[in-house]
Amino acid sequence: AQRVTQPEKLLSVxxxxxxxLKCNYSYSGSPELFWYVQYSRQRLQLLLRxxxxxxxxxxxxxxxxxxxxxxxxxPFAQEEDSAMYYCALSGTGGFKTIFGAGTRLFVKA
Amino acid sequence: EPEVTQTPSHQVTQMGQEVILRCxxxxxxxxxxxxxxxxxxxxxxxxxxxxxxxxxxxxxxDDQFSVERPDGSNFTLKxRSTKLEDSAMYFCASSPxxxGKNIQYFGAGTRLSVL
Numbered sequence: 503a504q505r506v507t508q509p510e511k512l513l514s515v516x517x518x519x520x521x522x523l524k525c526n527y528s529y530s531g532s533p534e535l536f537w538y539v540q541y542s543r544q545r546l547q548l549l550l551r552x553x554x555x556x557x558x559x560x561x562x563x564x565x566x567x568x569x570x571x572x573x574x575x576x577p578f579a580q581e582e583d584s585a586m587y588y589c590a591l592s593g594t595g596g597f598k599t600i601f602g603a604g605t606r607l608f609v610k611a
Numbered sequence: 612e613p614e615v616t617q618t619p620s621h622q623v624t625q626m627g628q629e630v631i632l633r634c635x636x637x638x639x640x641x642x643x644x645x646x647x648x649x650x651x652x653x654x655x656x657x658x659x660x661x662x663x664x665x666x667x668x669x670x671x672x673d674d675q676f677s678v679e680r681p682d683g684s685n686f687t688l689k690x691r692s693t694k695l696e697d698s699a700m701y702f703c704a705s706s707p708x709x710x711g712k713n714i715q716y717f718g719a720g721t722r723l724s725v726l
Contacts, residue, residue, distance in 0.1 A: 536714070545614075546654070546702065546717040588654065597642070597659035597667035599715060604653065 504529050506591050508602035515579050516610050523574040523605045525563075525589030535565055535572040536590040536599070546588070549574075559583070579609045613637045617703050617718035624693055624725055632688045632721045636705030643686045644704040644715060645678065647671070654702065660686065693725045 505528040515521055527533060537549040550558045552565040552572060563574045572589060589602040616635040624630050636643050645657040658668040660678055675691045686705075690697055700722050704715040 545719045548714040551714065597661070598644070598656040598669070599646075600656065601646075601654040 504591065504593075504600050506589050506600050506602035508587075508589055508605050510605045511603070512606045512608065514608045514610060517581055518578050521574075521576045521579045521583070521607065521609075523587050523589075523607065525572045525574065525602060527570050527572065527589070527591050529570075529591055529593065532594050533591045534594060535563070536592070537561070537563055537572075537574050538588040538590055538601075540586040540588070542585070549587070579607075581609050581611055583607060584609045613716075615703055615705055615716050615718035617701075617721050619721060620719065621722045622724070624723070626695055626725055627692050630690050630693055630723065632690075632701050632703075632723070634686045634688070634703030634718055635684050636686055636703070637716055638684070640705035640707050640716070642666075642706045642708065642715075643678075643680070644706075645688045646702040646704065646717075647699040648702065648720075649696075649699040657688070690723075693723075695725050698723055698725045 507526045509524055535552040538546050539549040540546045549561060550563060561574055561576045563572050565572050584607055586604050586606050588604045590599045592599045615637060618633045622630055643660040646654050647657055648654045656669050658672045658678055659666045677689045679687050700720045702720045703718040706715045
């Protein structure tokens with residue numbers, strides 16, 4: 503079964519603290535993994551994808567095929583990082599994206 | 612920066628009525644998608660569309676749903692006889708390549724309320 507699991511509905515951290523948003527997936531084959539973000543009153547937008555191996559807004563995510571995980575990390579959270587974060591998966595060459603339930607990150611001053 | 616445009620932003624309809632949700636994808640994109648998000652639940656894939664035909668659909672996308680690209684710019688989702696459980700946020704997305712090969716750009720969504 504194709505599935506993306508985000509175990510935390512809400513994550514609250516203080517500004518400057520490290521952040522890790524967890525994501526595990528189930529997929530038979532080679533998936534493409536993504537993190538999408540939705541800031542308040544804005545549309546869903548791509549944050550990063552695993553094949554790019556880049557850091558966006560200080561966030562990184564490493565695909566661990568052994569643990570089937572794609573956790574999102576940032577060493578020092580900022581207040582403007584407060585948003586809804588969705589982990590997502592597509593099959594290579596596939597036509598659809600499967601989303602996790604999302605984690606709301608709240609960064610406190 | 613080009614954006615996916617969805618209209619209307621909010622649609623209220625009576626149960627049993629037909630609704631058409633409209634989307635204008637980014638102009639040079641070739642792949643188009645509809646997703647929905649019931650309040651408090653995850654974003655769910657409905658259908659993808661390429662080369663004027665459905666390329667993949669989910670089990671949610673039953674006979675009451677249809678999609679169409681009536682001209683070179685619009686991409687519509689029709690729900691023939693709405694049910695209460697169709698109330699959700701509907702997102703259109705487009706991409707220059709397949710979902711697995713390229714990112715999708717999402718519209719702001721249409722909130723459908725079925726009374």
